Amino acid sequence: MAIAAAVAIIGCSKSNDDGTWLLDGSPKVNAEVVVDETLDLVNDGFMIKDTPEGRKVLARTEIGALYGTYALQRLERTGQADGVLDIKEEPSFERRILNHWDNLNNTIERGYAGWSIWHWGEPVPVELIKEYARLNASIGINGSVLNNVNATPEMLRRDYLERVAEIADVMRPYGVRVYLSVNFSSPAALGGLPTSDPLDPAVQQWWRSKAEEIYSLIPDFGGFLVKANSEGLPGPQDFSRTHADGANMLADALEPYDGIVMWRAFVYAPNSPDRANQAYDEFMPLDGEFRDNVLIQIKNGPVDFQPREPFSPLFGGMTKTAMMVEFQITQEYMGGSNHLVYLSTQLEECLDSDTHCDNEYSTVAEITSGKAYPEVYNTTAIAGVANIGRDKNWCGHYFAQSSWYAFGRLAWNAELSSEEIAREWLQQTFSTEPEFVEPVLDMMMTSRETAVDYMMPLGLHHIFAGEHHYGPEPWYEPEGARLDWLPKYYHQAGPDGIGFDRTRSGSGNVDQYHEPLASMYNSLETCPEELLLWFHHIPWDHRMASGRTFWDEMCHRYDRGVKKVREYQAVWDAAKPYVDEERWEAVRAKLEIQESDARWWRDACVQYFGEFSGMPVPADVEQPERPLEELKKIKLNMKHHN
Numbered sequence: 075m076a077i078a079a080a081v082a083i084i085g086c087s088k089s090n091d092d093g094t095w096l097l098d099g100s101p102k103v104n105a106e107v108v109v110d111e112t113l114d115l116v117n118d119g120f121m122i123k124d125t126p127e128g129r130k131v132l133a134r135t136e137i138g139a140l141y142g143t144y145a146l147q148r149l150e151r152t153g154q155a156d157g158v159l160d161i162k163e164e165p166s167f168e169r170r171i172l173n174h175w176d177n178l179n180n181t182i183e184r185g186y187a188g189w190s191i192w193h194w195g196e197p198v199p200v201e202l203i204k205e206y207a208r209l210n211a212s213i214g215i216n217g218s219v220l221n222n223v224n225a226t227p228e229m230l231r232r233d234y235l236e237r238v239a240e241i242a243d244v245m246r247p248y249g250v251r252v253y254l255s256v257n258f259s260s261p262a263a264l265g266g267l268p269t270s271d272p273l274d275p276a277v278q279q280w281w282r283s284k285a286e287e288i289y290s291l292i293p294d295f296g297g298f299l300v301k302a303n304s305e306g307l308p309g310p311q312d313f314s315r316t317h318a319d320g321a322n323m324l325a326d327a328l329e330p331y332d333g334i335v336m337w338r339a340f341v342y343a344p345n346s347p348d349r350a351n352q353a354y355d356e357f358m359p360l361d362g363e364f365r366d367n368v369l370i371q372i373k374n375g376p377v378d379f380q381p382r383e384p385f386s387p388l389f390g391g392m393t394k395t396a397m398m399v400e401f402q403i404t405q406e407y408m409g410g411s412n413h414l415v416y417l418s419t420q421l422e423e424c425l426d427s428d429t430h431c432d433n434e435y436s437t438v439a440e441i442t443s444g445k446a447y448p449e450v451y452n453t454t455a456i457a458g459v460a461n462i463g464r465d466k467n468w469c470g471h472y473f474a475q476s477s478w479y480a481f482g483r484l485a486w487n488a489e490l491s492s493e494e495i496a497r498e499w500l501q502q503t504f505s506t507e508p509e510f511v512e513p514v515l516d517m518m519m520t521s522r523e524t525a526v527d528y529m530m531p532l533g534l535h536h537i538f539a540g541e542h543h544y545g546p547e548p549w550y551e552p553e554g555a556r557l558d559w560l561p562k563y564y565h566q567a568g569p570d571g572i573g574f575d576r577t578r579s580g581s582g583n584v585d586q587y588h589e590p591l592a593s594m595y596n597s598l599e600t601c602p603e604e605l606l607l608w609f610h611h612i613p614w615d616h617r618m619a620s621g622r623t624f625w626d627e628m629c630h631r632y633d634r635g636v637k638k639v640r641e642y643q644a645v646w647d648a649a650k651p652y653v654d655e656e657r658w659e660a661v662r663a664k665l666e667i668q669e670s671d672a673r674w675w676r677d678a679c680v681q682y683f684g685e686f687s688g689m690p691v692p693a694d695v696e697q698p699e700r701p702l703e704e705l706k707k708i709k710l711n712m713k714h715h716n
């Protein structure tokens with residue numbers, strides 16, 4: 075297939091009215107596209123060059139040419155293609171993967187944009203999937219894990235695999251490979267074997283045959299993603315084997331076909347003294363024990379996609395095992411598809427974090443892109459939990475697309491700034507008018523910090539409603555619940571103060587980090603304020619940099635968050651002339667919800683924590699409107715479906 079054909083296929087876009095960054099479907103650029111296998115380019119990299127014979131997009135692979143074409147289109151659309159171009163781009167990570175938490179009944183775990191786009195059990199929606207793949211190709215995403223990490227063994231049934239093969243066929247021309255999440259008990263649950271023990275030869279054989287079957291249907295199948303011994307899912311520890319035993323058994327089955335295993339480090343046992351310590355404690359002793367085609371997939375923070383967490387200490391810890399970051403693009407903990415939160419700044423914060431490991435390359439991005447320990451990284455990867463569903467605008471909120479977009483752009487080039495990504499997204503999606511772009515850009519750039527302020531400022535975490543993770547419920551405590559699923563486990567509020575003591579006199583979590591971070595986090599004087607309650611239990615009257623007491627500061631942050639959302643409403647009102655009525659109104663209506671939710675968060679938290687601090691909400695901030703008792707009665711019908 076020549077690149078021209080690929081570009082032509084891209085032209086078959088179904089609808090242009092979903093408000094995506096690619097409004098007209100096909101990348102029409104003014105350049106000659108050349109695929110030349112002898113070019114000095116890594117992976118699907120490309121060059122855009124102005125030569126005496128005119129402008130050229132050059133690549134070693136057809137997909138590289140496609141990426142180059144899209145890159146040029148982006149430059150043209152954003153007014154950056156006028157000068158002389160001499161560009162060479164190669165991806166930061168080889169595998170840039172979306173993780174869909176989609177179930178076979180078409181529900182999506184933590185999905186806020188409608189049913190699964192895969193339409194399980196219905197005819198394959200070819201045009202929709204093409205469009206999805208095209209959007210991914212335009213930003214360089216080249217892999218999709220189709221199903222939920224809470225995987226059912228049925229996923230590997232023959233009829234489903236045939237269906238996966240059809241999806242793979244549709245996405246292949248766009249360079250998007252499919253991967254699957256697998257359930258570790260599949261040999262027993264689906265194959266009828268008496269056990270799923272990874273050291274049992276019959277179990278190993280079952281996985282080898284399954285791999286053979288998969289590859290006979292999908293020759294370029296990417297590999298398996300595995301959530302094992304985590305939140306009730308089965309795993310090797312059920313048979314007294316280690317994570318390495320489990321991952322390696324699957325890796326051996328996939329190895330003849332160059333498949334990989336992405337083994338998640340999201341593990342925590344009930345009621346342990348500090349959940350944040352556990353992934354590190356379990357995986358560090360296994361460093362170096364994994365096969366070459368295994369990557370350990372680690373959430374950006376040590377607990378669970380909270381509005382703010384420090385980076386997971388595993389990134390600085392393991393030096394003999396390939397690792398990849400997992401981000402959450404779906405806003406499980408940031409307002410679902412109702413809140414405008416541009417997540418790029420959160421991704422960037424993690425990728426740029428310096429782990430201070432003993433290597434010239436020590437940031438999370440440098441380590442996971444293989445720069446620090448090249449001999450250990452057979453391949454490199456990065457994952458984002460998708461926020462995509464059947465909603466007409468894909469993500470439920472028009473601005474939620476910007477986080478999908480940013481994930482793709484950062485996966486391609488981890489050195490891009492969130493600001494340049496937001497700017498180009500706005501220009502392609504809405505308008506290039508600076509009067510529109512600049513204020514809206516500022517709104518996007520501050521939006522994550524704003525959400526942190528009105529939900530969980532100063533290092534607070536996991537004080538969500540137990541059932542849905544949407545609104546506040548710091549008081550949530552149903553009878554018999556797992557301690558580490560209760561907000562009070564995390565906020566530890568009492569008359570003496572608030573926050574989780576992870577210092578050396580507490581859980582010792584700080585020592586999972588290299589110096590100087592360990593000591594910096596350990597000391598109240600040097601711990602960054604935005605992580606204060608993550609690492610410290612703080613007395614209510616602790617003096618903050620602002621000169622306020624901790625209590626007053628916390629109230630100010632909540633209040634600041636609410637006021638910032640009101641500023642966004644004003645920004646969006648002023649943006650009206652630049653945006654079509656439908657999209658303008660949709661965003662306006664969502665901002666209204668966000669403002670009301672921000673007040674809900676503020677009122678609930680300052681009043682609930684005020685019962686412990688015994689201090690009044692300072693006079694210079696807006697006073698809570700609704701009494702706590704009323705807020706405690708709010709129950710949303712948003713139970714998530716496994």
Ligand code: GCW
Pocket residue numbers: 175183184223224301305340378379406714
């Ligand atoms: O954040 C938690 C979610 C679960 C999710 C789990 C995980 C897929 O609340 O819904 O399960 O993390 O990442 O495995």
